[in-house]
Amino acid sequence: MISQPASKYPRPATVQLPDREWPNRTIDQAPVWLSTDLRDGNQALFEPMSRERKLSLFQELVRVGFKEIEVGFPSASQIDFDVVRELVTQGLIPDDVTPMVITQARADLIERTVQSLAGAPRAIVHLYNATSPLWRRVVFDMSVEQVMQLVEEHVGLLKRLTSQHPETQWTLQYSPETFCMTELEVSLQACNTAIRAWEAGPGRKIIINLPTTVEVTTPNVFADQIEWMNRRLERREHVVLSVHPHNDRGTGVACAEQALLAGAERVEGCLFGNGERSGNVDLVTLALNLYTHGIHPRLDLSDINGLARLIEESTGLPIHPRHPYVGDLVFTAFSGSHQDAIKKGMAAQRADGPWEVPYLPIDPADIGRSYDGIIRVNAQSGKGGIAYLLEQAHGVVMPRRMQIEFSSVVQRAADASEAEISPEALWHLFDATYLARPHDPENPLAYVAHHLDGDGEQQRIELELGGVQARRVLRGVGNGPIDATVRALGLPLTVHAYEERSLGSGAGATALAIVEISCAGVPGTRFGAGRHANLATASILALLSAASRALAEAPRAEQAPQRVPA
Template sequence: MIANPSAKYAPFAPIALADRQWPSRTITQAPLWLSTDLRDGNQALFEPMNAERKMSLFKELVRIGFKQIEVGFPAASQTDFDFVRKLIEDKLIPDDVTIMVMTQSREDLIARTVEAVKGSPRAIVHLYNATASAWRRIVFGMSVQQVMGLIGHHVGYLKQLTDAQPDTRWTLQYSPETFSATELEVSLEACHTAINAWGAGPGREVIINLPTTVENATANVFADQIEWMHRHLVPREHIVLSVHPHNDRGTGVAAAEFAMMAGADRVEGCLFGNGERCGNVDIVTLALNLYTQGVHPQLDFSDINAVARVAEECTSIPVHPRHPYAGDLVFTAFSGSHQDAIKKGFAAQDPNGLWEVPYLPIDPADLGRTYDSVIRVNSQSGKGGIAFLLERERGVVMPRRMQVEFSAVVQRQTDASETEINGEDIWALFRQTYLRGSSTGSDAIQYHGHTLDGSGQGIELDLSIQGVRQRLSGQGNGPIAATVDALGLPMRVDSYEERATGSGADAQALAIVEAALEGVAGSGFGVGMSHNIVTASIQAVISVANRLQERRQARGAGGSAEVNAEVGA
């Protein structure tokens, strides 16, 4: 690091806005949301999503409640072009959802983009160009007047093409791509050039999107920029003022919140902040920040674990365990003083009153999470040691979320016995908790055997259910799915892992299933062990089914928070 950064870096000049109003405003409603996970988020991936993963994420975004989704850059990628055409031709876009596509300001790319979305009932075409001084001077060698000519020409060309397709309701979104580094007067002129070329007015609104293409100043500076534009844009009543914050300084969420206070109507971003460089604004965090202030975000994150698992599967980017709201450890208190305050908070909490539990800014149950934090041991004396002993002595390697779940079980045991727990005791407790559904025992569902059909997609199970021996049949794309189908429970399998315990002829297969059951908060784990991996997998499904059903019954019988805390993080 150089000794004198002022010789190399200049602070961003403040905005002349002495009568700024945004600092005294309160956010009272959710913005319009635009998910750009399939475009900006996708192009930021080391390995971009294939069509199958893009479709999976699109369906999840629809389920969450996004009404505007940027689905790709069809002029730049045949994969994106084909994906957009499939959405339209297979009528996969719900009536209340509008897709958006992006294009640079080039006639051939604009024409290809319009070709991609023709036939859609509604479409937003996102046109952009760089406007900042450094880009004008270094990248393009253009004057301000030349930039304005480019904007007017290409918006006019887009209007010509879209006017020829009257069966689609077209909306222009224009972005001065480097807004956060552009002189405000130049940004305003660029936006007005686009607005006038499009002919914005009654029944023909335009979206003006102002991005922090590179976050280069504190969040309050961006808010000043937005309030200045909000005051000067005309015809403001026919303009949707949108922001697209990036996170280069780590303040993307704050910038978005300040921008909403400053007049922004709409926010673009990605689930969990995926995007170029340090990412886009994190819509999960931003939306749930609103929720904790009593503002409904109009997005459904009531099963945050499921959202995280879909995003991880589609992007191959794990959600950090300390990620706000969604991380596996964010509702886990390791500190004894934190645990004590949380326990007292739960005891004092009025179920019909405002949420007021120390150290928990949101009720985990609202996100489909459980109260495992109040019964966790700390990393020094609990979770780490438990995982180490099981792996060293038994060859059992638990997934991280399962470690969180099982440490709560161990903590209850140590609290009750008030004695040190050793490796043998931990293994006995593991078997009692997870190796469920054997032919001996008191579980509701007991496994005796199974038969697979020749295709491997059908199964017949030999079970005892509530002590009654019976045979059940099911179909699926493998033994796990077929077993779930045979059981007939509203159960969703979220993850599956298989491992070997030991080596050689005596090694056994260990199968671990994470699943969720309708009507039960959070998820839970089940385990099967056998010399045959298929048998172990079936036993793991039965194990988690028994555990989740016990939890549902305990809740229905008015079970305590401590009982309810056993099933997953």
């Protein structure tokens, strides 16, 4: 139990915005995306990325479709400086991609930052300084007036330095770090100071980036803060309003989405949510959330598995198996009720129709995921999931009552193993329960051979069995192979249902026969299955399978069929 009183942590202030409009809006287009994987994400790693990994990840970010990429902190890292210079001098930045670098509001760092980008066709310099009361008092010992002087002075310096490189189209991004903990009037004053010092206007945009440096409020409060700022920023038509949510409260995605409703046009974050503390907002989740609502995210996430593996290799950090969209288990159902709904949804889904499958908000195929792992079997699973796996992997379509019967077999196996049952193990269970029985020498109804003849109305069978008892030949006449076999066995069997299916296609196809029988003295019914290239043989094997299963529970006097000398 938490021992400290709740009063130890002050409640964050709310925003007085009674006429807020963002709750009534909807998102109808993707924002401008800025990947900060190479900077914010990199500085959060146990071992920062090498030059080679940075360059490889940059190329992947370009492939995915990012048009703005934060490539480093060149004034703080020699590797970052060298990577930025290599990207610029070697022409590795596509014409439609703009690199961004970050710097604190310090003269020597700003000078080094401009040097790193010199010669680039376009560049964004991200200048930031902390503005909240705690940082002003404890970290910098500065008054509000001193903070504004710092902003004006250093934005002015950046303007002068960048003007010496007219070959580059420069954009300033200004961030009042710790925005979400800063008085709104102070944040507004800092941003407007930067806007004026940069002389934002026609052809000279400025990005105002408002971060949840440390997420301390609920997403609706952050949205109120964004809408409040959006209404009051000077020269708004020349401002790109951006947000940079972190995830300290676990609501980074919600903060970003509600900020877009409140007027933000741009989102900074990392793929799969890497970043300091609890991470930056997850851009993949944000983008695919849009996609599930019919909005193109303007990012290519069609090979999400490959992207995930590259990010894991670049960062050395594993992606959680339950991570939205990309986790190994996010499209996997173990629960029986979930499996049944998914199985029915997949069967009803039309190739040309909208995606409507229960429990699957997105078609896994759209992001390069397969359907193989959608349903997996453990002790929590049900008949629907078991049937789905057998159908997908082996083409076996079980009647519903057979699904119920076989699910109890699987349940016992899962309980005994206390582990997940693989599709291969599931098939072995099906084979052992049904297909293998007529071939088991310990089975008194072990199949050896048969011979059928007769006209269209009557079939005669000579059935040779060879179980643990002496080999014997049984004879019977019926209106078909199954009826003739029942009569040959001379057992109190009743056939209730028969189905046949083809497994595979072409010359290698085999027939699968399924029968449901009852046996006097044995409650309920039993299923059997037989597989053979010849349909009649498959039918006889299926009957022997079902009969042997019923006999295993019948009184001893009924277990042996009559013996006929060979």
